[in-house]
Amino acid sequence: MRADARKNRDHLLATAGAAVTEQGADVSLRDIARRAGVGLATLLRHFPTREALLEALLRTSFEELTAKADELETSSSPEDALVSWLRDCTAWTTEYRGVTVLMAAAIEDTESALHASCVTLRAAGARLLDRAQDAGRARTDIDGTDLFALVAALAWLGDQPSLAPRADHLFGVVASAVLTGAVSGEAEVSDAG
Amino acid sequence: MRADARKNRDHLLATAGAAVTEQGADVSLRDIARRAGVGLATLLRHFPTREALLEALLRTSFEELTAKADELETSSSPEDALVSWLRDCTAWTTEYRGVTVLMAAAIEDTESALHASCVTLRAAGARLLDRAQDAGRARTDIDGTDLFALVAALAWLGDQPSLAPRADHLFGVVASAVLTGAVSGEAEVSDAG
DNA sequence: ATATATTCGGATCAGTGGTCCGGATAAGCA
DNA sequence: TGCTTATCCGGACCACTGATCCGAATATAT
Numbered sequence: 249m250r251a252d253a254r255k256n257r258d259h260l261l262a263t264a265g266a267a268v269t270e271q272g273a274d275v276s277l278r279d280i281a282r283r284a285g286v287g288l289a290t291l292l293r294h295f296p297t298r299e300a301l302l303e304a305l306l307r308t309s310f311e312e313l314t315a316k317a318d319e320l321e322t323s324s325s326p327e328d329a330l331v332s333w334l335r336d337c338t339a340w341t342t343e344y345r346g347v348t349v350l351m352a353a354a355i356e357d358t359e360s361a362l363h364a365s366c367v368t369l370r371a372a373g374a375r376l377l378d379r380a381q382d383a384g385r386a387r388t389d390i391d392g393t394d395l396f397a398l399v400a401a402l403a404w405l406g407d408q409p410s411l412a413p414r415a416d417h418l419f420g421v422v423a424s425a426v427l428t429g430a431v432s433g434e435a436e437v438s439d440a441g
Numbered sequence: 442m443r444a445d446a447r448k449n450r451d452h453l454l455a456t457a458g459a460a461v462t463e464q465g466a467d468v469s470l471r472d473i474a475r476r477a478g479v480g481l482a483t484l485l486r487h488f489p490t491r492e493a494l495l496e497a498l499l500r501t502s503f504e505e506l507t508a509k510a511d512e513l514e515t516s517s518s519p520e521d522a523l524v525s526w527l528r529d530c531t532a533w534t535t536e537y538r539g540v541t542v543l544m545a546a547a548i549e550d551t552e553s554a555l556h557a558s559c560v561t562l563r564a565a566g567a568r569l570l571d572r573a574q575d576a577g578r579a580r581t582d583i584d585g586t587d588l589f590a591l592v593a594a595l596a597w598l599g600d601q602p603s604l605a606p607r608a609d610h611l612f613g614v615v616a617s618a619v620l621t622g623a624v625s626g627e628a629e630v631s632d633a634g
Numbered sequence: 635a636t637a638t639a640t641t642c643g644g645a646t647c648a649g650t651g652g653t654c655c656g657g658a659t660a661a662g663c664a
Numbered sequence: 665t666g667c668t669t670a671t672c673c674g675g676a677c678c679a680c681t682g683a684t685c686c687g688a689a690t691a692t693a694t
Contacts, residue, residue, distance in 0.1 A: 250660060253672060277651065287674030292652065349601070356603035390614065397604040397611060401594040408542070410549035411590040418590060421583065425618030443691060446641060470682065480643030485683065635694100642689070650681065658673070664666090 257294045260284050265305055272407075273302060273346035299354060302347065303361040309340060310365040317372035326383040330376045331423050334399060337373075338419055341403035342412075348403040355396065370396040380427075387428045398422055450487045453477050458498055465600075466495060466539035492547065495540060496554040502533060503558040510565035519576040523569045524616050527592060530566075531612055534596035535605075541596040548589065563589040573620075580621045591615055 263284040267275045277298065281291040295301035316336055320329035341348055354362035355370065374392025381388050390398075402422060406415040442450075456477040460468045470491065474484040488494035509529055513522035534541055547555035548563065567585025574581050583591075595615060599608040 250671060252660065256673085276649085278649090281674095288651085289653080289674055290672080293672080296652095298651085352601040352603055387614075390610075393604075394607050394611060394614070397598055397607045398614075400601070400604060401598050401611075404597050405590055405594050408545040408593070410545055411586075411593060414587050414590045417582075418587060418594075421580075421587070421591075421618045422615060425614045443640060445691065449641085469680080471680085474643095481682085482643055482684080483641080486641080489683095491682085637694080638692085640689105640691080642687105644687100645685085647684080648682095651679095653678075654676090656673105656675100658671105660671075661669090663668085 253294075256284075256286060256290055260286065260291055260294060261301075261304055264301055268302070268305065268344055268347075273298075273344060273350060277301075297361060299350065300361040302344075302350065303365060306344065306347065306362075307365065309344075310369060313337060313340060314368055314372045317376055321376060321379060325385075326376075326380040327385040327427060330380045330386060331427070333373065333376055334395075334423065334426075335419065337369075337399050338402050338406060338415070342406050345407050348400050348407060352400050366396075373399070385428065386426055390426065395426075398426070446487075449477075449479055449483060453479065453484055453487060454494075454497055457494055461495070461498065461537055461540075466491075466537060466543060470494075490554060492543065493554040495537075495543065496558060499537065499540065499555075500558065502537075503562060506530060506533060507561055507565045510569055514569060514572060518578075519569075519573040520578040520620060523573045523579060524620070526566065526569055527588075527616065527619075528612065530562075530592050531595050531599060531608070535599050538600050541593050541600060545593050559589075566592070578621060579619055583619065588619075591619070 260280065264280050267280045267283060271279075277291055278288050280301075281288045284291070291301070295304060313333075313336060317329075317333050320333055323329075324332060351362060351366050354360035355366040357363060370392050373395045377386055377390070377392060377395050380386035402415060402419055405411045405418060453473065457473045460473045460476060464472075470484055471481050473494075474481045477484070484494070488497060506526075506529060510522075510526050513526055516522075517525065544555060544559050547553035548559040550556060563585050566588045570579055570583070570585060570588050573579035595608060595612055598604045598611060
């Protein structure tokens with residue numbers, strides 16, 4: 249890769265990160281290019297689709313979340329690990345507004361640049377869920393896909409300005425449903441991490 | 442209102458209903474106008490925004506749902522009434538893909554044409570929730586807004602092709618969280634209506 | 635039948651994601 | 665150092681979106 253191309257790529261990624269954080273994942277690609285002092289075509293050559301751009305942008309976050317899941321699997325109780333990781337996931341999405349809907353679409357679209365990352369994330373959650381289920385701490389009628397869907401739904405809530413204030417509270421409600429034997433009230437499942 | 446205007450309005454509404462059912466709430470307004478054999482400007486004169494069009498389109502559905510809530514309030518047990526009505530709401534949204542996000546935006550945007558309907562719907566749910574809470578059948582740490590958010594999140598799940606297959610199942614999971622004393626397992630809360 | 639008030643819709647605008655190709659430029663070699 | 669060439673850049677363009685404007689068509693009232 250030529251030096252100027254590399255420089256443009258890096259600069260575009262940094263600019264895109266700022267733009268997505270400010271305006272959400274549906275920010276205009278033209279705006280990103282403009283802010284980077286570059287033509288739209290240059291952006292689209294390095295990242296042929298919006299998904300490709302976001303994949304490059306979120307790759308490290310994805311890796312951190314899966315690594316966190318691995319770590320929690322040995323460092324915490326099955327229940328705390330699961331809840332803590334779910335909370336991390338929902339908290340993370342609040343930084344990148346609008347990415348949830350793209351992830352939901354990507355997880356069954358094998359052509360999407362985000363597909364692999366989403367599948368990996370789902371698998372990480374499934375492992376934590378399995379462990380909690382084996383320990384008798386999570387209801388056994390849900391699987392990794394259900395968990396992914398629940399997290400996506402909660403993340404989506406956080407994306408909606410009118411519903412976001414309730415997202416934290418409702419996380420507790422949903423978490424209490426996932427954990428068997430948990431009494432009502434979110435205090436039971438809060439901040440394990 | 443002139444006769445030709447009335448005819449165009451009615452025809453547009455019928456065409457829009459078909460188009461939204463087929464392609465979702467983000468269907469191109471130009472397409473609707475084209476299919477109705479009318480210019481885009483004509484559509485936008487009758488319905489100045491997409492929200493206004495959807496409001497006219499969904500008005501009867503909204504009224505039916507609120508009427509259903511009133512009816513259930515006297516005809517069923519507090520618990521059955523609440524769950525049955527929630528199920529009706531989520532089932533209804535599956536007919537109009539993409540309307541959930543607009544409703545979430547409309548409920549706190551007093552300028553939106555959908556605002557009033559959304560507020561009314563939330564109030565109807567709040568009444569059923571209150572009744573269930575008074576009967577000790579629903580957890581007391583949630584209110585009408587939380588309920589609205591939960592229904593919206595479940596409806597959003599149904600809108601996502603990859604997650605929709607789990608929407609029904611997860612409705613049971615979430616419903617079990619809303620109902621105090623409900624044992625795990627969705628059978629406990631299924632099909633009261 | 636005429637006058638008028640209302641409605642209609644093509645033309646147009648700014649915005650979007652995406653494509654193409656001539657020109658600029660960096661890398662490789664003598 | 666200077667030349668060649670492969671690579672990269674970005675303005676111009678396309679089809680599409682929602683939205684606006686205004687001259688033309690038309691239904692209604694007299």
